[in-house]
Amino acid sequence: MMIMKSLRSRRPLAVAATLSLLGVGLTACGGSDSDDTGAAGTVTIRALLAAQPATLDPIVGARSAQIVWATMLEPLIDTDDTLAPTDTGLVTSWDRTDATTWTFTVRPDISFSNGEKADAAAVANTITLTRDSEASQLKSYFGNVSEITTPDATTVVVKTTTPQYNIPDLLTTVYLVPPAYYQEKGSEGFAAAPVGTGPYVWAGGNAGRDISVKKNPDYWGPKAENEGITFTWANEAAQRLALIQSRSVDVSFDLPPAQANAAKAAGVEVVSTETAMKIIAFLDSTKAPFDDPKLREAAALAIDRNAIVDGIFDGQAAADAGLLNVRPGEQPAQSVTADPARAKELVGGAAPTVQITYPAAQYTNIEEVSQAIGGSLEQAGFKVSYVPLDYGTLVKRIIGRQVPGISIFAGVPNVAVPDYFVSGFMKTKSITGNCPDPQIDQLAQQALEQDDAAQAAPIYEQLNKIGVVDKHCYVPLYRQIFNYATGPGVSGVEFGPLNTVDFTKTTR
Template sequence: MMGHSMLAVSTALTRRAALGLALVGGLMLATQQHAEAAAKATATIGMAIEPTGLDPTIAAPVAIGQVTWQNIFEGLTTVDKNGKVQPQLAESWTISPDGLTYTFKLRQGVKFHDGEAFDSSVAKFAIDRARGADSVNPQKRYFASIDTVETPDASTLVLKLKQPAGSLLYWLGWPSSVIVAPKSAENNKTTPVGTGPFKFVSWAKGTKVDLARNADYWNKAGAAKLETATFRFIGDAQAQAAALKAGDVDAFPEFGAPELMASFAGDNRLATVIGNTELKVVAGMNNAKKPFDDKRVRQALMMAVDRQAVVDGAWSGLGTPIGSHYTPNDRGFKDLTGVYPHDAEKAKKLLAEAGYPNGLTFTIKAPQMAYAQRSAQMLQALFADIGVTLNIETTEFPAKWVADVFKAGNYDMTIVAHAEAMDIDIYARDPYYFNYKNPAFNDILKKVEATSDPKEQEALYGQAQTILAQDVPALFLFVMPKLGVWDKKLKGLWENEPIPSNVLSEVQWAE
């Protein structure tokens, strides 16, 4: 009897214990699955440079748009991953035959993240803010052709132009042209409010920006797949690589160190993706200053440069040599690296002809970024071969470089990667830090804007590239690649970069 009851009790205990364990196990499994599901609903994106603010309509650094463009903020038009203009907050438009009137049909039912409605009066506010007398928009010139902004009704916006602007629809898709609202505009620098698929949550300065899915997003088909996303700021390339390998960040769409790309070879979890950017590395010269006011000196310096050696030495062989201020992604691209190929002997002769038989000495103001420092060192070695002494002065970017070079024009030579797409027109701007003046070049750029015929524009862009390749207002070196490193299961990041960006709307985890 006693044995029987003990057996019954112990069996009952065992059964209860087993049931308890099963419950705990089930809870643990459920918790684990929940954690995995939560992890799959979020992504952490690494960036080397932290933005200075979060409003791309008031400041130039590309990092601002890389966090906010197409995530928080949207434009009347947008530029897709292939560099093509697409409708966005404007669902369609018509252009008058003379190219002077653009009539936009706006999307209805669109709301900003704080509930403010988007309509033609908001679009007018954003455009007037960008083009007004006291505007600090970094691309204010995009709006210079606009004469009046009219709002016949809530869903119609009419732009009347002073002169045709063949690139207007493209420019309206840029980060600097996003639509901001009257109520929230002045605080967008720290708490951005847009119409995009993600809402701003918080910004821990020096560390990260957190975003969350916008549940009320107007474009149901383009709604964010992720529930949350984080941009983590890690400046040091070794630390970037360590964070990727540890899984602390899921992706570094612009990984900072080409020499470390090989360290990911054979990694089971991480993929390396090499795409195109618009980053043209050019060594600008002060064309208004001796000896750079003599075209022969500039041409001689170009012939001293072995572009492939610069790419190899500065960027581990990852990059495309260029002969003008244009990339192979851009429409109407011409390979002009053969106009002044590397030829040290010819370069020496041309320098002597220009009155410098014993060479030259001058200074390059080089930003602290690795590509600029290494490229400057390569130029220093190549120039030495033709008797030119190049002194390298590290110039803190952006603050000191913008003040000394960009604004004051106080420099001999500098080096920087120009990130804007199709920005060949910078050589027609006055003032601009190259101090290059060529009326024939300016006329070609005016003709580009006077037509909206793509074939005609491409032919004109070809002429513009050729003039720069021959005149050499800057040493055209190479296009930097987009070095992406990300988790193989993370899909939807852009491989190429027609506009500096981190568009997250299509990013999701594969099952």
């Protein structure tokens, strides 16, 4: 739930799928005998996703749909190759005027593709929507913002109730929307035809089949080197492999290890990247059976992340035992190691029932991972049931506190600071709310009041220990190694470690 300087389209590429295997997009993509060729800059790139985006509204939408909407919309602040905020985006500078005041300068003379001004008022409106919209995915991150003002057309002043060092970081995942158009259309209307300031503009879509964007000739930055992108989706990995092999698509995302290996063996170009997307098992400490701390510990000790990585992914994933180590290469100071014998001892003869809920077709091999976790729990003495849901339904149920037992889904640190997971998953008023604890809330607040990330680091280590090691509310599993394949002659697909994609340089 982060970014790179040149990567305009961001985040996880798998979303909930509603398609059958047939009709996935052969027609929309042009069919296997299509020959949509031409000089560089005259072709439309055909991109195949693992699933259909749930919504293209960045205010209420999970960041899993950014690969599509971020072709048209842009974040308020860009980031550099170290994932730090930089001045190359819509907001060009910021200053911490005092402990609770941030002043931002907006790039002048930028307009949305519908002609509205992308000025300070638009920035302030977007931050306000993000803070106040009931269904906002980022609502919990902006609760400390008390006032947003615009002294002039290029200045936004954000005041917080208490000091908060990471406001610029948070704005790297807030996408600018046009105030008048968004108010007129509402969330659903906006999602049906998004308007932004990005290198592409909406070109239409066929419900359940495809979404198209075309080059924005008036884009304020470097123009795209292609005419546009048509997105289709297929939740079956075998279908994604078949379509790239038949040259029906130009790039096929999210190939599991078996399909990636098959593609390589067939001479298809495959790129593999270790990402920051982390699959996590969330245990709900507010409901049975995991309102019992002993049973949470048993579940945490029963799950063997290394066995999952080796057995399901053949090593093509990276076991990760930490929750708040959000930057590539970071490891937690303390973690939990699987101990099946101790897990069985803790469960005893109670045979408690555990529901495992997971987003079907959302992540690579997620069903196999869920079954492996369930098998480990059964060996420890739990009785297990499975509830596969589409991603959108799972998110709504989690927000509504309607998922007992274990829910499995990914955390992506869209902002390169640990608070992104603390506020998203650990605080009482977080998205998940699965581990309410006044001590966690107090430490989270204390961390944000530090001068910078370095000063906050020891507090985040303490929070990781409480959530993962002491309370066992979170069982981190692994970071995904993401595979995507490109067709003959296709170049310029820029994929970043935070599941980000820039299509502007893509040609064939």
